[in-house]
Amino acid sequence: MSKILVTGGTGYIGSHTVVELHNAGYEVIIVDDLSNSKIEILDQLEKITGKRFDFEKIDLQDATAVENFAKANKDISGIIHFAAFKAVGESVEQPLKYYKNNFFSLINLLTSFNKKINFVFSSSCTVYGQPDTLPVTESAPVKPAESPYGNTKQVAEEILLETASTTDGLKVIALRYFNPVGAHETALIGELPIGVPANLVPFITQSAIGKRGPITVYGNDYPTPDGSAIRDYIHVVDLAKAHVAAIKRLDTNTDTDSYEVFNIGTGKGSSVLEIIAAFENSTGVKLNYTVGKRRGGDIVEIYGDVSKSKEELNWKTELDLNEMLRSAWAWEEYIGKNPF
Ligand code: NAD
Numbered sequence: 001m002s003k004i005l006v007t008g009g010t011g012y013i014g015s016h017t018v019v020e021l022h023n024a025g026y027e028v029i030i031v032d033d034l035s036n037s038k039i040e041i042l043d044q045l046e047k048i049t050g051k052r053f054d055f056e057k058i059d060l061q062d063a064t065a066v067e068n069f070a071k072a073n074k075d076i077s078g079i080i081h082f083a084a085f086k087a088v089g090e091s092v093e094q095p096l097k098y099y100k101n102n103f104f105s106l107i108n109l110l111t112s113f114n115k116k117i118n119f120v121f122s123s124s125c126t127v128y129g130q131p132d133t134l135p136v137t138e139s140a141p142v143k144p145a146e147s148p149y150g151n152t153k154q155v156a157e158e159i160l161l162e163t164a165s166t167t168d169g170l171k172v173i174a175l176r177y178f179n180p181v182g183a184h185e186t187a188l189i190g191e192l193p194i195g196v197p198a199n200l201v202p203f204i205t206q207s208a209i210g211k212r213g214p215i216t217v218y219g220n221d222y223p224t225p226d227g228s229a230i231r232d233y234i235h236v237v238d239l240a241k242a243h244v245a246a247i248k249r250l251d252t253n254t255d256t257d258s259y260e261v262f263n264i265g266t267g268k269g270s271s272v273l274e275i276i277a278a279f280e281n282s283t284g285v286k287l288n289y290t291v292g293k294r295r296g297g298d299i300v301e302i303y304g305d306v307s308k309s310k311e312e313l314n315w316k317t318e319l320d321l322n323e324m325l326r327s328a329w330a331w332e333e334y335i336g337k338n339p340f
């Protein structure tokens with residue numbers, strides 16, 4: 001059984017990926033510093049899978065700690081690297097916090113696990129900016145980053161490309177996620193935003209449960225059919241399964257210094273107003289919202305061409321918008337009653 005290190009494994013996407021790796025028969029070890037997640041997630045993962053996963057609390061910015069971890073875990077065959085800071089607005093206020101964490105963590109891992117490793121990296125559709133053509137393919141140009149956060153993803157991809165091509169045995173897949181939403185079907189794990197959520201779906205569920213006031217729709221004067229901005233929302237469980245598919249591809253890839261990029265979305269765009277309507281339909285809960293100004297830095301419209309992922313990763317999405325919003329709401333209700 002292959003042993004996979006999941007960095008950031010107690011976080012939102014990481015925790016769902018741990019479940020899917022386990023379901024697919026992989027052994028998992030989690031490293032997280034709990035800077036944006038809770039240790040209780042290990043109990044929740046045990047409730048879902050019946051398995052207590054190995055866990056080490058390490059800040060990946062600490063080169064010595066990562067080196068010692070690598071020496072003690074020589075049987076790791078693959079790394080899925082989620083650990084990073086991800087708040088776009090905060091990255092504009094505190095760029096060094098983002099450059100330090102997102103680069104040092106990556107570089108420390110690549111330095112310590114410098115041979116024969118399969119590496120899956122969490123990239124983002126943010127690297128495309130506002131694409132010239134939709135749906136956007138992996139060969140579309142990377143646009144100048146709108147934020148230090150976005151810049152960390154662009155430069156991390158370059159670091160990985162250059163390191164893979166000069167390190168025999170290091171095989172890399174960068175997954176460019178579109179907008180992950182929703183929660184596990186058990187409602188035992190989900191997104192745990194700290195403070196006021198900047199992202200749409202967590203704001204919707206917190207508003208619906210009464211934790212926040214009405215939702216503000218950031219702009220209804222965009223050149224889209226209903227005037228609100230369009231994104232490619234993807235269920236976090238489908239996204240988690242894409243990581244298993246990526247690990248499987250790396251396991252069988254005989255090119256020993258490969259670097260590949262894949263879009264991970266549904267291929268379908270939904271507007272903010274469509275998301276609000278879909279939430280009401282799938283949950284029966286009415287939302288209060290007002291229309292406000294556009295949010296600075298937002299693009300008009302993006303959705304991905306996911307044919308490369310379908311063909312080469314042998315992966316496709318299975319869960320629709322209703323299930324994304326139903327599960328996000330079930331999780332909000334669960335965590336409201338069972339806070340940790
Ligand atoms: P998250 O914050 O829920 O998970 C990240 C985890 O990494 C957290 O548990 C945090 O405690 C941990 N972490 C951060 N810095 C660390 C460090 N130095 N050492 C050890 N652990 C550390 O975020 P998420 O939504 O699960 O995102 C996972 C990855 O996917 C990130 O790299 C993010 O940039 C990327 N991504 C996320 C989205 C999104 O919308 N959620 C979209 C595209 C890409």
Ligand code: WQD
Nearest residue numbers: 088124126198199200201203216217218229231272295298
């Ligand atoms: C979605 C839409 C908002 C909140 C961000 C990052 C991106 C990626 C995913 C990591 C937009 C609108 C939102 C609200 C609203 N993360 N909105 N009212 O901006 O597409 O992407 O998360 O890589 O890098 O930038 O996601 O969920 O913030 O917004 O109207 O209260 O909802 O304007 O059109 P976004 P989001």
